[in-house]
Amino acid sequence: MGATFCVNNEPHLSAQANLSLWPSSTRSELVAIFMALLTAPMNAIINIYTDSQNAICMINNHHNKSGRKLLKQTNSLILLKINILLQEKKMELILEKVKRYSGDAMNEMADELAKSTGNSNHYFNNRFNYSNRTIPIEYNLRKFIKTLMNTRVAAEWSILKTNEYETPIDWNITWNLIHRYKGFNCISVKKHWHLIFITKLFAKLLPIGTILLQRKPDIYKDFV
Template sequence: MGSAFLISGPKKFEFNVNITDNPLAFKAELIAIILVLLVCLKDANITIYVDAQAIINIFNQLKKESLQQISRGKRQYNAWWILSFKIIKFFNLTVLLVKVKAHDNSEYNNVVDKLAKEALNNDPVFIDPRLLMYKGNVCWNHNPIEKEVTIMIKHIRETQWIEEFFNLHRNDCWNNSEMLTEIDWSSTFRVLKGNTKLTNFSEHELNSFKVKIWTEELPTLDNLVKRKPHVYSSKWKYPMCLKDKETYTHLWKCEHLGQVNRNVKLADLEHQKGINAKMKKSANKSKLVANKLDKIVFHDMSPLTSR
């Protein structure tokens, strides 16, 4: 990824550099700011125009903190932020960041974008991690961790868990490129994780049940026969209909089970109506509450048919 800057005055100066170590747009903008600070004169007043509002927000927040407070922070690229404020303090600089619209067809913006693209053809620059060091750097595979350490460890463990999970023989059906690209994995794991703010047995059981549904590992007869063939017979039928074998697919398509689901929904509807009637009786003294209860609508479940 290319990183570039342009100094418009008092003397025009251009510079670009190729970054290959964890190249991200946020990091490229931050490194460009640091490079500008390095070439500034002492006691200078600087106005830097950037198109990343996130960098401006973090910079304005860190201006109010000491270097010691910044070093204790857990934000991404904290070592780079420490370096930038060390330079500001060492050269006694007064720095103001101003937001500009990205790709706004302005003269200087177009020049910097062109420099950043041209930097891709340059030799990559290597920055010695010792230059970023405040008290020490935590590394992974000899590379400095640029994000918050606990989050990095969490992501590493999650990646290892996913790799172990997909390497299981029962998950061979997921190990093909077409299937992996068709699934929205971020949404899938968000649903499987459920409420991440709670850690208890009920949440654990619910999440475990979701995974079993997703991987077709519910204790249906076809799965139980694989685990304990000496206990379960492959000739047994699904006990709800006694017609077909109990497989994962039949569990959701059985006509008898569809009727059971409709009966449960109708019973739940009647139960809700009974609760509503009791609430109306207890709310006779308050017309406001009674009027609100009258507006409750119950949907008729009777037309539902199984698929």
């Protein structure tokens, strides 16, 4: 996925770059706007035409959001850079919406340039310290951390010895069954016990004869 911009009425003045990590059409538009602002002179009024209404709304509403809300927003890092750049260069930014596929020559040219960046080795580096060891998180931070922790728990759980089954498991049926009783669906004691039973059955923790023999061999020594 690429980002590109070109100067109105001067098609030979353009720039493009490849994007890595967190690909989205909105992020491409935001990066293109940021690159255009980098080349703009100080104390200028900049008119930028884009076909992304989402990018326009995100930039225009960025000033009205608190730090807590910014952490919940995607592309927060590039939005912060755009805001800093506007303040440092004392520019006024005017964003205008262009209808996509409306035959606008400059918009069509920008789209073609963006498509051609697939073979380019020039990548947009959206890091503050420009370290190759850091990866910027341009996603809802809370959701990202939650997904990361859930993935870790699932990975650790999947390698337990109790999960070594001789027959393959239909995971769609398994998770659908568990989701029927977990969270807000667990609204009664009966459903709570159903969830416990399913979990113990799946983890091979039900108190059947072989398990009881392992726990208390002196009591269940006669179990066959």
